[in-house]
Amino acid sequence: MSSAVDKSKVPWWVSNLIVPLVNLTLALLVSALFIFIAGENPYQAIKLIIYGSFGYIEGFAYTLYYTTNFIFTGLAFAVAFHCRLFNIGGEGQAYLGGLGVFLVAINFSFLPVPIVWILSIAGAFIFGAAWAFIPAYLQAKRGSHIVITTIMFNFIASSLMVYLLVDVIRDMKQMGPHTVALPKELWLPNFKDFAALFGIKIRYSPLNASFLLAIAASFFVWFLVWKTKWGYEMRAVGHNTQAAIYAGISPYKNIIIAMLISGGLAGLLSINEILGVHHKIVSGFPAGYGFTGIAVALMGRNHPIGIFPAAFLFGILYQGGSEVTFDMPNITRYMFVAVQGVIILFSGALENLFRPQIESFFVNRLNTKVKA
């Protein structure tokens, strides 16, 4: 109460651009300190990150490949969050989504390829949504907290998939816990093929047509949340459940809808990973993208327009980070997990650390301008 900043007077670009940028800069400074303590030159490390993620075309393609995954999981978290549901289960929902993609693609491979793709997308969405349904139901009807249940369902998903990959759907000619590969014609067009169309020869990178699906999903989420009745009702339930009941909006229904869409979006990650990259289910393919998606969504303020740059930023970190660990022996992969952690810390938990100061600074400046 003692901070006298009137929220309505803060220009949007201050709270949505300046504040995140300041937080990000601080996070990078702290990360630089880590790198320095580890005995490497932070300046060189940053140069490597930038070179690794932008400096050559395959590197940039890798960055966009990671970005694709983060968009899906970030959107997934954001949709649920608009209904004030903290869906931590993106990891498990994405894993199950993979099962959906594989089963659909392998069983319908006799159909024309574009139709198989569309059915696979539906499969990914439905399996991811189904995995989110149980926690959603438990939250809506029984009040079991969604954070607890979704986190448990990540473990269950992991165990279930290991069981299936070892005992049920494993490629029996192999030792590894993965399925047989999908027929080659079902693989999503790779960026390499796309470049070849224009006569540009590049090396392989995992970037594929799923990136376009991620963009489409961003539009879908924007439209759903802000332009439709469902989004309106979800937000009403999220902000004020009591008022929603007064207006005849069912909290139960909306909790379930929000979680189904959220789980479905997380499931789409497997389109990128399975139709686009691995072409089979490999054990542990969600690889933490589900969790990082939470940070992406929070950093992007749960809006597709914010999620895209946030996902891109994490894409840069993933790709540039692997470049750094390759070239700098003192920096391990875990170092970059720490860097991510610092970014999450500054843009999530400490998000309001400097917000009041920055906002009042700009509000005061604008005021003096008006008076002058």
Place this chain on the structure above:
Amino acid sequence: MVSPILQLTNISKSFGHVQANKNINLTINKGTIHGIIGENGAGKSTLMSIVYGLYQADSGTIKVNEKEIKLKSPRDSIENGIGMVHQHFMLVENFTVLENIVLGFEGEVVFGKNLEKAKIDLKNLCETYNLNVDLDSVISDLSVGFRQRVEILKSLYRGAEVFILDEPTGVLTPQEVDELFKILRSLKEEGKTIVLITHKLNEIMDLTSEVSVMRQGEIVGHTKTETTNREKLAEMMVGRSVLLRINKSKTKRGDVAFRVENLTVKDDLDVTRVKNINLEIHAGEILGLAGVTGNGQTELLEALSGIRKVESGEIFLNGEKISDSSELLNPRELKEKGLAHIPEDRQRMGLVTDFKASENLIFGYHDQEPYSKSSIMNENKILDYSKRVMEEYDVRPRSPHLMTSNFSGGNQQKLILSRELNENPKILLIGQPTRGVDIGAIEFIHQRLIDMRDKGAAILLVSVELEEILSLSDRIAVMFDGMIVGERVNEDVTDRELGLLMAGVA
């Protein structure tokens, strides 16, 4: 001898483009109860927040006991003997009264001697001022009235000489208000000074010796209370003359539009709050439901509007049975049948404060044409409609895109009223229609209700303000302990009779 304890000179404060206080000059004399009255948004709370050190003034000086001081934080004000009782209490719910009061002033790391001493001091204070607070009870167990006393006690303990009370009666029952006024008078007798911020004229006339009127950020008059009256004050507040009693013609009663038979309702804790109630409301009639807060009115309203489950009994709308214990009718379906409900606690239940104004203006009607079609919202239509009703109901500022939380309390209310009344409902359930609404708006709301009645709507008016019930209703029913204990035609009833019914003694 009259000596000033608090002097404000040329205080100005603006938030962005809005000038909340303009060159305020105010002198408050020691040992008086000084009223500051004004409509919502007149700048009363801002001014007092400056005095309490929550905001810093852009210009001007503050003197306490004729000594100029700088107030940078509430701590400075407390040190200068200024205490504040906020509209929303600043108490830790799961701490005891004692723990709340010493919070920040413990003076020792391990509780022991100081705490014991504090306890003795506080007991003495309680006795002197008749506060009657049990120091060991936990705040969450206390009623609103007692929580307020804890706030007063807290200020006393910290050595306050000047007490600022911001709309202290807004959350109290009539009995609690009486108790509070007694306490305030005894504070005054002990030489303390009280600044009472309110928009209720009765309170000013009852309690204060001097009054200052604020309008649009300025003080428009100071006067001795004994030399003024309610009408004059109201006129100063609003800047034009106001009808305090509404003119209404005799009702043209139609058929029974709404009927409740043997209705029983339980609250969330499974306590029966509405006991076998029967009600009938005719078209073109306002039925006033009087009663002290907490006698089942809230649960009744919620059950009638489809929010709360009906335990037993039946509800009929134009002869059609709409609800019984076997199923809960959806509030939205009721709206389609022409029943509108304006809930008592509007900010909590009637609005989503994180929505834009335009989004709240269609809340509950959002899936009807033209606001949405095949589940897609039609933003242009919503915006046109929002602009129109905001104009018609004088909602300020007229910005449909502004977050609802950025509107003042009174204007948030207008958003809800305009939304529900604009649909021209056949049946209107309305709880505390003017709670937290300023005088100019009260007149407007009352006139609207009468207009709707004249157009043939059946209105159930639930209010704890007896005056409101008397000035609007055609018939009056009194609710006590979950039952209707009496029903009268307005013309044949006296305040005294209603008061006795409300107290459950008649």
